[in-house]
Amino acid sequence: MSTITSAAATDDGCRNHNDVITVEHVSFAYQHKQVMENVSFSVKERDFIGLIGTNGAGKTTLLRMIVGLHKPSSGQIRLFGEPVGKFKEWERIGYVPQRNAFNPQFPATVHEVVLSGLYGRKKLFKRLNRGDHTKASDAMDAMGITDLGEKRIGQLSGGQQQRVFLARALINSPSLLILDEPTVGIDAETQESFFHMIKHMHQHHNMTFLMVSHDMEMIRGYLGEEPASSAGKLHFYIKHSHETQDCVESNLAHSLKGLRERMEGGREVIAIGNSN
Ligand SMILES: Nc1ncnc2c1ncn2[C@@H]1O[C@H](COP(=O)(O)OP(=O)(O)OP(=O)(O)O)[C@@H](O)[C@H]1O
Numbered sequence: 001m002s003t004i005t006s007a008a009a010t011d012d013g014c015r016n017h018n019d020v021i022t023v024e025h026v027s028f029a030y031q032h033k034q035v036m037e038n039v040s041f042s043v044k045e046r047d048f049i050g051l052i053g054t055n056g057a058g059k060t061t062l063l064r065m066i067v068g069l070h071k072p073s074s075g076q077i078r079l080f081g082e083p084v085g086k087f088k089e090w091e092r093i094g095y096v097p098q099r100n101a102f103n104p105q106f107p108a109t110v111h112e113v114v115l116s117g118l119y120g121r122k123k124l125f126k127r128l129n130r131g132d133h134t135k136a137s138d139a140m141d142a143m144g145i146t147d148l149g150e151k152r153i154g155q156l157s158g159g160q161q162q163r164v165f166l167a168r169a170l171i172n173s174p175s176l177l178i179l180d181e182p183t184v185g186i187d188a189e190t191q192e193s194f195f196h197m198i199k200h201m202h203q204h205h206n207m208t209f210l211m212v213s214h215d216m217e218m219i220r221g222y223l224g225e226e227p228a229s230s231a232g233k234l235h236f237y238i239k240h241s242h243e244t245q246d247c248v249e250s251n252l253a254h255s256l257k258g259l260r261e262r263m264e265g266g267r268e269v270i271a272i273g274n275s276n
Contacts, residue, residue: 017044017241019081020176020208021066026075028061035061038075039231045175046241048202048209050219057233059212060098063180066210067095079176091118094169098180099161104154110164111149114139117168139167142256144264159190166197173252177201179211191215193263195222200259202239205252 021043028035035058064070068084079087114136140146143163183191195218223237
């Protein structure tokens with residue numbers, strides 16, 4: 001039985017407008033190097049935010065603060081209304097860091113990397129049960145990487161690794177997916193199908209997205225020509241939840257697997273520029 005589902009629909013047909021991320025007057029410096037000053041923005045349920053900025057603008061730093069890996073020098077960040085420092089429900093968040101943050105020599109199999117997505121920050125030594133393995137199988141199946149399960153992660157191509165990290169991020173059926181330049185170093189065709197999958201998740205499931213990307217074609221095609229707001233060198237492109245259709249599908253693994261099969265069978269038109 002598939003166990004990966006999208007977050008529960010709300011009473012109003014998953015058009016809930018609660019804040020998922022709130023960034024209030026945040027500044028940050030590495031030692032004495034000021035990276036950002038007084039940045040504020042909020043992300044509501046089912047929004048899709050594309051974060052754009054020049055190299056060194058602070059995009060990765062901002063994402064790392066949001067997932068609690070850096071502490072702001074001043075200001076506050078809240079996740080689902082809770083200050084990050086007190087936030088405990090990390091399984092609600094899927095984070096795909098930049099690929100260059102990953103050591104290709106890391107001696108883990110694909111199956112192990114995907115399973116590691118189940119561990120919250122304090123559950124490192126939790127024993128795995130059958131349900132955990134089913135979740136991993138579902139996530140790998142959804143991403144089309146089942147056959148790669150016993151391969152070392154470092155042996156895979158960039159596109160295959162990207163699917164592994166996405167499967168890892170999806171294993172807990174997160175309601176917020178944070179992606180840091182997910183398609184860097186990946187060929188154009190693989191990039192296109194990756195974005196098609198991301199767009200499908202946004203349109204059909206109760207998920208919120210924050211994605212850093214340098215791919216202006218994808219960003220403008222899906223989120224509009226102009227940024228909705230800017231803070232210093234950071235620019236936020238937004239597709240609000242009210243611009244998307246109702247999320248009709250609840251079983252994420254099943255729906256992604258179906259999408260993948262339709263794409264591989266050539267029956268799904270990949271139209272990234274289509275703003276629907
Ligand atoms: N651990 C660190 N210690 C000191 N400075 C850092 C550290 N990490 C990043 N920086 C600096 O902080 C600034 C912001 O870096 P960050 O990686 O957040 O930028 P970015 O917008 O994600 O860039 P890119 O588009 O190149 O990925 C850069 O000038 C970078 O050199």
